[in-house]
Amino acid sequence: MNYHQNNQLLRFTTAGSVDDGKSTLIGRLxxxxxxxxxxxxxxxxxxxxxxxxxxxxxxxxxxxxxxxREQGITIDVAYRYFATPKRKFIxxxxxxxxxxxxxxxxxxxxxxxxxxxxxxxxxxxxxxxxHSFIASLLKIPHVIVCVNKMDLVExxxxxxxxxxxxxxxxxxxxxxxxxQFVPISALVGDNVVxxxxxxxxxxxxxxxxMLETVHIESDYNHIDSRFPVQYVVRxxxxxxxDFRGYAGRVAGGIFRPGEDVLVLPSGFTSKIKSxxxxxxxxxxxxxxxxxxxxxxxxxxxxxGDIIAKPNNHPNADQDVELMLCWMNQRPISxxxxxxxxxxxxxxxxxxxxxxxxxxxxxxxxxxxVNELTMNEIARVKIRTAQPLTFDSYRRNRITGSVILVDxxxxxxxxxxxxx
Amino acid sequence: xxxxxxxxxxxxxxEAIFVIREVVAQFEKPALLFSGGKDSIVLAYLSRKxxxxxxxxxxxxxxxxxxxxxxxxxxRDWLVNELDVKLVVGSVQESINKGRxxxxxxxxxxxxxLQTVTxxxxxxxxxxxxxxxxxxxxxxxxxxxxxxxxxxxEFGQWDPKNQRPELWNLFNGRxxxxxxxxxxxxxxxxxxxxxxxxxxxxxxxPSLYLSHExxxxxxxxxxxxxxxxxxxxxxxxxxxxxxxxxxxxxMPITGAVESEADTVEKIIEEIAASRKTERxxxxxxxxxxxxxxxxxxxxxx
Numbered sequence: 001m002n003y004h005q006n007n008q009l010l011r012f013t014t015a016g017s018v019d020d021g022k023s024t025l026i027g028r029l030x031x032x033x034x035x036x037x038x039x040x041x042x043x044x045x046x047x048x049x050x051x052x053x054x055x056x057x058x059x060x061x062x063x064x065x066x067x068x069r070e071q072g073i074t075i076d077v078a079y080r081y082f083a084t085p086k087r088k089f090i091x092x093x094x095x096x097x098x099x100x101x102x103x104x105x106x107x108x109x110x111x112x113x114x115x116x117x118x119x120x121x122x123x124x125x126x127x128x129x130x131h132s133f134i135a136s137l138l139k140i141p142h143v144i145v146c147v148n149k150m151d152l153v154e155x156x157x158x159x160x161x162x163x164x165x166x167x168x169x170x171x172x173x174x175x176x177x178x179x180q181f182v183p184i185s186a187l188v189g190d191n192v193v194x195x196x197x198x199x200x201x202x203x204x205x206x207x208x209x210m211l212e213t214v215h216i217e218s219d220y221n222h223i224d225s226r227f228p229v230q231y232v233v234r235x236x237x238x239x240x241x242d243f244r245g246y247a248g249r250v251a252g253g254i255f256r257p258g259e260d261v262l263v264l265p266s267g268f269t270s271k272i273k274s275x276x277x278x279x280x281x282x283x284x285x286x287x288x289x290x291x292x293x294x295x296x297x298x299x300x301x302x303x304g305d306i307i308a309k310p311n312n313h314p315n316a317d318q319d320v321e322l323m324l325c326w327m328n329q330r331p332i333s334x335x336x337x338x339x340x341x342x343x344x345x346x347x348x349x350x351x352x353x354x355x356x357x358x359x360x361x362x363x364x365x366x367x368x369v370n371e372l373t374m375n376e377i378a379r380v381k382i383r384t385a386q387p388l389t390f391d392s393y394r395r396n397r398i399t400g401s402v403i404l405v406d407x408x409x410x411x412x413x414x415x416x417x418x419x
Numbered sequence: 420x421x422x423x424x425x426x427x428x429x430x431x432x433x434e435a436i437f438v439i440r441e442v443v444a445q446f447e448k449p450a451l452l453f454s455g456g457k458d459s460i461v462l463a464y465l466s467r468k469x470x471x472x473x474x475x476x477x478x479x480x481x482x483x484x485x486x487x488x489x490x491x492x493x494x495r496d497w498l499v500n501e502l503d504v505k506l507v508v509g510s511v512q513e514s515i516n517k518g519r520x521x522x523x524x525x526x527x528x529x530x531x532x533l534q535t536v537t538x539x540x541x542x543x544x545x546x547x548x549x550x551x552x553x554x555x556x557x558x559x560x561x562x563x564x565x566x567x568x569x570x571x572x573e574f575g576q577w578d579p580k581n582q583r584p585e586l587w588n589l590f591n592g593r594x595x596x597x598x599x600x601x602x603x604x605x606x607x608x609x610x611x612x613x614x615x616x617x618x619x620x621x622x623x624x625p626s627l628y629l630s631h632e633x634x635x636x637x638x639x640x641x642x643x644x645x646x647x648x649x650x651x652x653x654x655x656x657x658x659x660x661x662x663x664x665x666x667x668x669x670m671p672i673t674g675a676v677e678s679e680a681d682t683v684e685k686i687i688e689e690i691a692a693s694r695k696t697e698r699x700x701x702x703x704x705x706x707x708x709x710x711x712x713x714x715x716x717x718x719x720x
Contacts, residue, residue, distance in 0.1 A: 076579070081556070220424075234473065237472075237473070247469070248440075249436075254423070292471075327584050342589075401586070410594055410595065411583055415586045
């Protein structure tokens, strides 16, 4: 039996401007891949009729909260699911307004791929730059640029080619390694799931085909072994009296029994005795597996420590440079104290310096700033009370990322990518 | 040569186990809300995997409406024994007796909404600071925006407009005294994923989910099991049908589907071909377009 049991999982984020048809595209993907159920469709048909539309508004499928449906806009990140015989997909559907940069960053943080929508009539706009920059900043490995509303430009090849050229010129300034382009009409369905008969000149794949085949096997780092310890398992039962297992999720590289390991920050070394999950012994563990590791030697290890290899391990430092996205209503100024959460560790920290702020539409640097307000992105320095054991975000998205937490309200107020 | 990527089920499993372990590491007194349904069953089995060879380090909390299917209760007691885990029961009947909750009346009366009172009382009484549940984002519109770690104020309420951003796998469980968290480790699973996992891991399930003969009535298109709590209207005559249940809610409001699927494999085939969502059989969601959102705000599961 194979009911898609061994499919891969692809997480992608969508970003688009208010009217470029993002919700319609998602609705189209769900509808044409037969992921919408009758009762969901009935509800959307009823809502469309209530609003006086003479067509079924597929965008209504994705607007979740009452206030969003009232205002006809998406406020928060919403997650959608669909599967084809080849892959299972998780969409992080994020709104496109500038005030929602924080939502885009949130959606992008776990994505393998970003879908960027461009209205064929308008070409590249400020929001295209912003979304692309965030995809680059968050190191989303793959980008698909959908030139949408081709039906409204008579399916003209030169319109599409011009946009592709403009985008390539713009994106050369960014760090995105894998970009694909596709001309579509989400409303009509051209090149979304089914090949368009209106664009004979387009020889490339449909959007769905790209989503099903983009190479994601190398998206995790399988070179630099990193295992942040989450929890120490001590059964304290007669049968497992001496068992001491380190539970965690592999953040990078490959671990195998018998290998030498280095524990940070203590610097102790040992050998891996076993790797288990649910009582089953495993021959190896790699990202993003959750496992329990036991070591040959009894050494003091606790939550927040990182198990790595003697010849390949992360840095430890109390001074950390970050690209920071500020996500809270209340601004932050230099010398503010916060909690810093990194892998499974939490330490106190202070914002030491704002080196510059970025205008994410133009990529211009703004210097001499003392304060960051909501949705701003800046390069900053923080100092922590204890050393953090980290990699650069470029090298590892898990050991290279932090969140900042307000000491008073406990809110998550910023996301940081270590440089 | 191994291939260094996981199947989607293995990746979802790894994610859920990571979240369950975060809960135990970050909170002082966590609990698992156990309904007897397949989602909370999968959650219980994932918890066993997460901490093996140690026992599950938190209790299963069952909010007992008193209107459960007998099969659910039987399974619950079997599972508690099988997993060697502690069971805590919060009783809706007791809340009603104490005057904390008021029974609904009318033809479609249910104790579904009353559960919220008992749930919040139970959390407060035992001082649980994190309550894990098997809710999934694909179930319902309002759930699509729920976080893995969902903050609740001192009144147990959810504020959808003021949720903490959740990035990478960094979960922020910091809270003030009196507040608690709801945590949803299988947020990213779909109904199909849950069934495939049950099949792949060979997890025993309550017999309700499998095809069987049952005395039922058909009301407003829903097939309802006869029970002491279902008042029959004059024209309603019970008949026998071959049915199974896609969800395991309260007996008077959980609709059955006509089905011959008597194995997990056949259930998966049936769902693959199905054109209705599982919650389409739940009367509690049909009350209004925002029924779930409204219940969630007030502290529902």
